[in-house]
Amino acid sequence: MEIVILLGAPGSGKGTVCSRVAEIAGYRHLSTGDRLRAAIKTGTAVGREAKPYIERGDLVPDEVMIRIVAEAMTAETPDRRRFILDGFPRTEEQARLLQQFLRDQGGSLRAVILLEAPRDVLIARLAGRRVCRDCGATYHVVNIPPKREGRCDACGGDLVQRPDDNEATVRNRLDVYERQTASLIAYYEREVGLQPVDSARPLDVMVSEIRDLILADAS
Ligand code: AP5
Numbered sequence: 001m002e003i004v005i006l007l008g009a010p011g012s013g014k015g016t017v018c019s020r021v022a023e024i025a026g027y028r029h030l031s032t033g034d035r036l037r038a039a040i041k042t043g044t045a046v047g048r049e050a051k052p053y054i055e056r057g058d059l060v061p062d063e064v065m066i067r068i069v070a071e072a073m074t075a076e077t078p079d080r081r082r083f084i085l086d087g088f089p090r091t092e093e094q095a096r097l098l099q100q101f102l103r104d105q106g107g108s109l110r111a112v113i114l115l116e117a118p119r120d121v122l123i124a125r126l127a128g129r130r131v132c133r134d135c136g137a138t139y140h141v142v143n144i145p146p147k148r149e150g151r152c153d154a155c156g157g158d159l160v161q162r163p164d165d166n167e168a169t170v171r172n173r174l175d176v177y178e179r180q181t182a183s184l185i186a187y188y189e190r191e192v193g194l195q196p197v198d199s200a201r202p203l204d205v206m207v208s209e210i211r212d213l214i215l216a217d218a219s
Contacts (some may be wrong), residue, residue, distance in 0.1 A: 001073065001081040001107030004214055005089070007184060008115030010173045011122035011129075013199045013206065016138055017115070018086040020207045025214045028076065031086040034136060035068050035177035036060060054164055059090055059180060066097040074105075081107070084214075090181045112188045113210060115199035119174060126170050130159035144203065197205070 004027060006014050015031055022029035036054060038045030040131050046068065050060045061187065069088055073081060089095040102109060117125075128141040130150075136159030146152060150159050187192045199206055200218055 001083075001102065001105045003082075003102070003107065004084045004110050005112045005162060005188070006084055006086050006210075007112065007181070007188070007194075008199060009117070009119075009122050009177045009181075011125040012115035012117050013125070013203070014086045014115060016104070016144070016198075016203065017206055017210055018084050019138070020203075021211050021214065022084050025081065025084075025211050027082045027214070028080065029086060030072055030083045031067065032065060032088040032090075034087070035072065039134075040086070057164055057169040057176060059176060062091055062097065064092045065094055065111070066101065069098070070101055073101075073218045077169075081105075089184060090107065092148050092183060092187050095184055101105055109192060111214060112192060112194045113213060114185060114188075114194050114196045115206075116196055117198070117200040121200050122174060123170065126165050127167075129162065129165055131162055132157040134158070 005022065008014050015033070018029040018031065021027075036047070036050045040054070041047070041053050046064060049064060052062045065088060069085070073083060091096050099109075101107075125140060125143070130139045130141060130146075131137070132139075132152035132155060135152060135155045137152050137154050138144075139152075139159060146159060151157070152159060161171060164170075185194065197206060197209060197213070
């Protein structure tokens with residue numbers, strides 16, 4: 001098992017970058033936000049537990065999150081256990097639980113990449129984000145528009161705003177990131193080293209830089 005961690009504030013581009021980089025770098029994209037939204041949609045026990053936290057923009061409890069991640073990773077056959085983690089870990093406790101899980105599995109952490117962008121860029125990205133109701137593809141009304149307004153390029157589904165992209169929840173998510181997740185930067189700098197990437201640049205530039213970082217680190 002081998003993992004790459006992509007850290008960054010809400011709106012820094014974690015999901016967009018992962019969905020483009022994972023396949024070309026030979027990894028599987030594992031997004032905890034996507035897993036939680038799928039659990040809410042299908043009405044599982046995890047989904048019911050997570051829903052109020054997500055609606056407020058707060059973090060879902062650590063023990064729920066490590067269980068989701070461990071189950072998702074071990075569900076893959078051993079030859080496919082190479083993951084880019086998007087949105088996990090988010091607290092030092094999650095980082096420690098992940099290290100323990102990797103030790104138990106005989107796995108390794110290849111790289112930790114941090115996407116950095118100013119708060120005004122993050123807010124503009126979240127305000128303009130649209131996601132496909134059917135396949136989950138992500139767009140931006142100005143930066144990455146679909147070919148046909150309101151329709152997904154990939155499957156033709158309706159493009160909608162994520163319920164947690166409203167102004168009050170976005171403000172809380174950014175505050176929660178600064179309060180609870182930013183300390184992970186110091187943790188990973190201390191423990192394994194961390195590669196910062198300026199994510200306020202055009203998507204293509206970021207994608208090729210991150211792909212090169214991962215492949216250099218994984219070689
Ligand atoms: P999650 O889904 O992980 O949300 P998030 O961290 O808030 O991140 P986002 O998905 O909002 O942003 P992103 O960085 O992926 O940006 P994107 O690529 O879409 O989590 C949601 C909730 O689940 C949390 O609030 C929490 O409650 C819970 N949760 C999840 N994981 C958890 C955990 N580990 N522990 C506890 N709770 C957890 O890009 C944003 C927009 O910008 C898009 O419109 C995109 O098109 C555009 N864009 C991206 N890159 C560029 C670029 N380079 N140039 C121009 N536009 C760009």
